[in-house]
Amino acid sequence: MSSMTPQEIVSELDNHIVGQAGAKRAVAIALRNRWRRQQVADGLRQEITPKNILMIGPTGVGKTEIARRLARLADAPFIKVEATKFTEVGYVGKDVDSIIRDLAEIAVKQARESEVKKLRMRAEDAAEERILDVLLPPARTGDVATEGSNARQIFRKKLREGQLDDKEIEIELLDAKPQLEIMGPQGMEEMAEQLRGMFSQMGQERRKTRKLKIKDALKQLVDEEAAKLVNEEETKTRALSNLEQNGIVFIDEIDKVATRQEASGSDVSRQGVQRDLLPLVEGTTVSTKYGMVKTDHILFIASGAFHLAKPSDLIPELQGRFPIRVELQSLSVEDFEAILVQTHASLVKQYQALLETEGVKLEFTPDGITRLAHTAFTVNERTENIGARRLSTVMERLLDEISFDAVKLAGQTVTIDATYVDERLQLLSQDEDLSRYIL
Numbered sequence: 365m366s367s368m369t370p371q372e373i374v375s376e377l378d379n380h381i382v383g384q385a386g387a388k389r390a391v392a393i394a395l396r397n398r399w400r401r402q403q404v405a406d407g408l409r410q411e412i413t414p415k416n417i418l419m420i421g422p423t424g425v426g427k428t429e430i431a432r433r434l435a436r437l438a439d440a441p442f443i444k445v446e447a448t449k450f451t452e453v454g455y456v457g458k459d460v461d462s463i464i465r466d467l468a469e470i471a472v473k474q475a476r477e478s479e480v481k482k483l484r485m486r487a488e489d490a491a492e493e494r495i496l497d498v499l500l501p502p503a504r505t506g507d508v509a510t511e512g513s514n515a516r517q518i519f520r521k522k523l524r525e526g527q528l529d530d531k532e533i534e535i536e537l538l539d540a541k542p543q544l545e546i547m548g549p550q551g552m553e554e555m556a557e558q559l560r561g562m563f564s565q566m567g568q569e570r571r572k573t574r575k576l577k578i579k580d581a582l583k584q585l586v587d588e589e590a591a592k593l594v595n596e597e598e599t600k601t602r603a604l605s606n607l608e609q610n611g612i613v614f615i616d617e618i619d620k621v622a623t624r625q626e627a628s629g630s631d632v633s634r635q636g637v638q639r640d641l642l643p644l645v646e647g648t649t650v651s652t653k654y655g656m657v658k659t660d661h662i663l664f665i666a667s668g669a670f671h672l673a674k675p676s677d678l679i680p681e682l683q684g685r686f687p688i689r690v691e692l693q694s695l696s697v698e699d700f701e702a703i704l705v706q707t708h709a710s711l712v713k714q715y716q717a718l719l720e721t722e723g724v725k726l727e728f729t730p731d732g733i734t735r736l737a738h739t740a741f742t743v744n745e746r747t748e749n750i751g752a753r754r755l756s757t758v759m760e761r762l763l764d765e766i767s768f769d770a771v772k773l774a775g776q777t778v779t780i781d782a783t784y785v786d787e788r789l790q791l792l793s794q795d796e797d798l799s800r801y802i803l
């Protein structure tokens with residue numbers, strides 16, 4: 365559980381997301397409230413439920429990114445779903461409980477990975493021993509023990525120094541179990557889930573002898589040994605409790621299922637989705653293949669552009685469950701500039717790092733950045749506003765030639781200034797049809 369203060373959380377988020385102060389503030393408070401809740405006495409603690417958040421803003425302005433970064437900060441299991449992917453029970457489509465089942469899968473994977481990380485050293489030692497066993501089969505009775513162990517020391521040293529990396533050995537490895545795909549009938553996902561669980565436990569472990577280079581064998585053995593060391597039951601329990609206390613569900617496009625008029629056809633099913641979502645948000649128990657999951661304390665963040673529908677078009681019960689409303693602003697040219705250069709892993713830094721691997725130094729002048737931001741902004745205005753996502757398509761186009769010719773450019777510095785940007789992008793950005801296809 366993260367004990368960061370709201371100020372610390374916002375300042376961490378600032379490293380990745382430009383602007384959107386209101387939304388950052390809201391999620392920071394929500395995260396801190398979880399920590400506060402843990403400090404409250406037991407009886408009252410159960411009564412305190414999260415204040416879910418509704419993010420309102422156009423596409424590509426950072427709604428998902430804020431939620432995702434928050435989850436990463438808190439080491440919280442996180443899932444993003446689109447409300448439109450679900451249909452009312454009884455219709456063809458996914459049922460909403462699958463959100464929690466998928467999140468359980470994510471939580472368990474996350475818990476297992478963190479466990480494996482902790483056990484890595486022990487797994488590495490065990491893997492090393494297994495390689496040594498192959499290189500120097502364990503001494504049989506009657507052999508001179510010390511001689512054997514001396515040789516083992518020598519080989520161990522060589523192994524650690526990487527001297528044996530390319531030597532091939534034959535080693536017994538666990539054979540990956542074939543994945544069984546079980547498609548359940550509509551509304552019976554739970555049954556299919558249980559069947560899958562049963563089948564995956566059936567059958568003996570199969571081992572297979574494979575010939576591999578030592579460095580590759582080591583990698584696989586470390587994974588195998590780590591998996592053996594992980595206490596599956598404990599990991600599962602911890603994962604589910606982490607999910608219940610810290611999980612975050614991000615529901616995108618909630619506005620697309622917002623309609624209150626009693627109508628026929630798709631409207632009925634849209635309202636049905638809201639009705640189905642309600643118990644999850646209010647707190648219910650969902651059966652997953654790892655066990656029952658209570659959703660009472662999961663934080664829900666819903667988001668949508670709300671161009672046509674309004675939050676007040678959601679069914680009243682759902683409106684009440686998303687008491688915190690935050691609006692995210694459209695991004696300006698200045699925001700685009702900041703996104704290009706100021707964020708931690710900004711696009712500019714990413715491309716510079718990629719090309720540096722080829723010995724090409726990429727330099728952006730301030731006027732180059734401004735022009736690039738302008739171009740992205742104009743294309744958004746002329747065609748479709750996809751927010752900051754436009755920066756990726758424009759950047760890719762801008763650097764297309766350099767990326768292709770990087771090998772030839774090794775040792776050189778390429779400077780991207782306003783003229784360079786104009787030469788590559790001006791024609792494209794001014795032609796609406798071309799922009800629609802290329803940028």
Ligand SMILES: Nc1ncnc2c1ncn2[C@@H]1O[C@H](COP(=O)(O)OP(=O)(O)OP(=O)(O)O)[C@@H](O)[C@H]1O
Binds near residue numbers: 381426616
């Ligand atoms: N304010 C911002 N600062 C930095 N990067 C941003 C910002 N807004 C968007 N981005 C980048 O643009 C991309 C898309 O943003 P994001 O997924 O958050 O969109 P969104 O607002 O959730 O839209 P949608 O509702 O369509 O999913 C991400 O890669 C993100 O890094």
